[in-house]
Amino acid sequence: MLVFFVSVFIGAVVSIGVAVAAWFLAKRSISDREKSSPFECGFDPKLSARVPFSVRFFLLAVIFLIFDIEIALLLPYPFVCINGYGVVGVFGVGGFLIILCVGLIHEWREGSLDWVQS
CATH class of the missing domain: 1.20.5 (Single alpha-helices involved in coiled-coils or other helix-helix interfaces)
Known part of the structure; x- marks a missing residue:
């Protein structure tokens, strides 16, 4: 006590x-x-709030979130292989990786990954 x-x-x-x-x-x-003072996305809070926003920055941030969440979805993959899900688990993860690679190639060819335009 x-x-x-x-x-x-x-x-x-x-x-x-x-x-x-x-x-x-x-x-x-x-x-x-x-x-x-607050800091938001590199904008000075003491200036006008009507500053034009870069759409390229927004697209790059969304792409980062998509590929960041992909890492969290791929973490269980070793457990799928260990627990014996076999062909279904391998094809499921393989299909997921193929979709992500096709999306990455599409974004790359579209030019969304080019942060600075020359």
């Missing part, structure tokens, strides 16, 4: 200590006007 109260007391002291330290450190950083 004593161990429980000691651990609760130590947890409370550490939590309060971290909160007080964060409060003192936050007081120092509030004074900087540049750090307290």
Whole structure:
């Protein structure tokens, strides 16, 4: 029982200590006007909000998200091979990779991956 109260007391002291330290450190950083302003996609927040937006940047960001999610979908592939799903699992993952490669080639030929136009 004593161990429980000691651990609760130590947890409370550490939590309060971290909160007080964060409060003192936050007081120092509030004074900087540049750090307290929001930063969004490289736009200066003190200028007009009606700045033309680059559609190429948006397309490249969407392509990055698609291929980033692809990594998460490919992570279970070794388990598919180990657990003996056999031909169905290999063809399923193979078809998925073929679709992604065809999409990448299409985006490449379309020129969506060229960040800087010459």
